[in-house]
Amino acid sequence: MEQKWLKWAKEIQALAQAGLAYSNNVYDSERYEQLRELSKEIMASYTSVSMEKLDELFTNEVGYQTPKVDIRAFIVENGKLLLVQEKIDGKWALPGGWADVGLSPSEIAVKESVEEANIVVKPKRVLAIYDYLKHEHPPSPYHVYKIFILCERTGGDLKGGLETHQVKFFSPDQLPELSVERNTKAQILQLWEDVSHNRQLTRLD
Template structure:
């Protein structure tokens, strides 16, 4: 279950963000900003993240707050899946990241595969749309929908970039240490399960 302090901080952030966007009275806007600052203080205090970093990541948007979208490509060649090694933690994940505005899910996964793995791919179908907090138990402040897309590998080779240090194919029984915040073993197993079936019903929370 999500920690109560984190739940409260996220609710305060959502309320304050909407209030700042839609309030007309300058004094109300000021009060909502104070509530937003308080939500940042709570996150910073309990996670030991620097205040400015929490503010940049957690309270940097305007308008009505909605979940972020993280798109992951389950890229297969034969019976192996393509993973990339993240420079941030030296652990492995399926290529992917935040969905860019102006790009579709398909366009996003194609872009991320090329940028992070140097891979040309053909997206086939959506495997699952999962609520991150229901599958990964940590103190992450965002609400995130994770979209897993099954893809065929066409060709490519890893290109040097700021996010990943290498790209390799792995069998399901020989996975490396995973970057759990990005994908779990259970989620990768789900992708292999999808790959083995001609017809697979999309899963969602």
């Protein structure tokens, strides 16, 4: 469950961002700026994120605030699951990243698989759409929806990329240390069971 201080800070930020986008009153805009500063102060007080980084996170978003979307490719071969080692924390994750404007979820899964694992994949179906807040992820300044897409490798040789060190296949009972901001062990094992038993369903939330 998300901590209350983080929930409040994000809600204040969302209200401030919407107010700055739609208000035509200079005095109201000043109040919304104050609210945004307050949300940043709360974040900075309870996390290790600097005010400079929070400025970047909060001021690069404009208009009505909506959840961000993270796409992950779930690739299984010979009873093993493909994971990439992230350079940012040295831990392991399914290939993936933020959705890009102009690309569909399937196209993002293909793009990220090439960039992070040097392989070509064919997206098959959506396995899950998870809400970041309802899973055991660390606190985040963003509200995130995570889309996991079952993919089939059609080409390429395993190799790391600009954001990844290594690329390997792992058995579900021998998973390495996971980058839990990106995917949790519970998520991976649940989706592994679904794929292994050919369950034709999409998990929600």
